[in-house]
Amino acid sequence: MPAVGAEPPAGQTKTRPNIVVVVADDMGWGDSGTFGNDLIQTPNMDRLAAEGVKLTQCYSACGVCSPSRSAILTGRTPYRNGVYRHLSGKHDAHLRDSEITFPEVLKTIGYETCHVGKWHLLSAQQFNNPDFPQPDKQGYDYYMFTQNNAEPSHKNPDNFVRNGVPVGPTEGYSAQLVAKEAIHWLTDLHDPKKPFAMTVWFHEPHSEIATDPRFEALYKGHKNSKYMGNITQMDNGLGMVLDALDALGVSDNTLVFFTSDNGPVPAYGGSSGGLRGNKRSQYEGGIRVPGLARWPGKIEPGSVSDVPVIGSDVFATTLGIVGVPLPTDRTIDGVNMLPALQGKPVARKIPMFWRTHVSGPNERVAMRIGDWKIVGDETLTQFQLYEIQQDWKEQNDLAKQMPEKTEEMKAILIKLWADIAAEGPHEWWEHERQKPSKGGKLNY
Incomplete structure (x- = not known):
């Protein structure tokens, strides 16, 4: 080890x-x-x-x-x-x-x-x-x-x-x-x-x-x-x-x-x-x-x-x-x-990140920093933004209302995904790449 x-x-x-x-x-x-x-x-x-x-x-x-x-x-x-x-x-x-x-x-x-x-x-x-x-x-x-x-x-x-x-x-x-x-x-x-x-x-x-x-x-x-x-x-x-x-x-x-x-x-x-x-x-x-x-x-x-x-x-x-x-x-x-x-904050250098592989063009990616959560589609081109503490049911997508915050979160997410993909055994999932929806390009 x-x-x-x-x-x-x-x-x-x-x-x-x-x-x-x-x-x-x-x-x-x-x-x-x-x-x-x-x-x-x-x-x-x-x-x-x-x-x-x-x-x-x-x-x-x-x-x-x-x-x-x-x-x-x-x-x-x-x-x-x-x-x-x-x-x-x-x-x-x-x-x-x-x-x-x-x-x-x-x-x-x-x-x-x-x-x-x-x-x-x-x-x-x-x-x-x-x-x-x-x-x-x-x-x-x-x-x-x-x-x-x-x-x-x-x-x-x-x-x-x-x-x-x-x-x-x-x-x-x-x-x-x-x-x-x-x-x-x-x-x-x-x-x-x-x-x-x-x-x-x-x-x-x-x-x-x-x-x-x-x-x-x-x-x-x-x-x-x-x-x-x-x-x-x-x-x-x-x-x-x-x-x-x-x-x-x-x-x-x-x-x-x-x-x-x-x-x-x-x-x-x-x-x-x-x-x-x-x-x-x-x-x-x-x-x-x-x-x-x-x-x-x-x-x-x-x-x-x-x-x-x-x-x-x-x-x-x-x-x-x-x-x-x-x-x-x-x-x-x-x-x-x-x-x-103990009810105290924790310091995270790496944001919470999720990516779930499912069949069909439905894979979604998400990341949370503080109270902000961004959700992206499988192409990493379509994004939603939520303020989770205020909107825990995720009913109010703020992406259009807050384009600067969305772009900030998007940039962090894409960089984080690139880092993860570079370190992981990507050859295992490359053959399972999903077809992009709506003509989008997959950002794997």
Whole structure:
């Protein structure tokens, strides 16, 4: 692994915090009671909010799952780290061994590491294939994962692989199976003398949805009872992990961060909470997601922060709180978001950036600086401008009213994209360049 900077002082090793990053799959900003849904019960998300901070402007790094997950691990915007698209079918793209993940860094200073649940950083033909980097090559001591979704559904999935060995048929529902595996590692396999970093990536509420009757029954009579119950099913899995941390006596020294990989799918019942757009969109509904964090003694219980944060901040945050400098041989797009978790501003040298690859001439690019957000089409010739704090539903395009501001943001966006494209493995996406709409020229 390339050098990541100097080893922190030896005295810090005794107080290094544990880190747990929990990710829901396709959960929208409006898909929980915690974030204002009047029907969906999420008591364990409520618990995290009561014991920590609710992040009202938390973003995924992309409008689809594989890229946003790659950014969580590497701190690098997806086109820069190479996972530019949803990894389905046969594609070259994958999370490369040359990328540095935060578990990989933490292992070098004595952490034990574990991943349970969805992975989706390899395509189907690369999954559990030793010719491509599996989680053990990305810094994990132990893993139980799936390539993408729980199959054939959340009920009795049969596609888990544990440390390279297929698990085979299971009994139960995905969230509880994932949580039980996390608890098994924590209680039976992890060395309690060492700090740990764990990623728990639930499959819910992604299709194919299957919901335990005990959770679906909470919403009897509602047309979306299965979906709403599926959110509560995921929340229950979250609670199982939180209970295990309490039982082991490590909650007080553990940073728990909860988020989603992208916005919702309305066809299955998902809600963006009034935001414009949904999954695959660069509008707020596709990328603004639930965000919660708890770290007793460091984060004020019951607090709310409207400071914008993004999934790619997780990498810099984990390294920052353990005292390890960021890598100096590559661009890290994210920043240490601990100030934001405490309701304070964060300083960003690189703006928040999104580009989502979808089929057809519908790819959109977006960038946010402060309260200003610019959205561009796939040709980088058509632009919209929004003042997000004042217009969080993105109903008032200010591009024509404020041409100077639009040009300023446009120039920054185009320069940033050129920098990202030059650093990333552009040969992976060049063959998938989309046809320009309305005769425009693609600015790849």
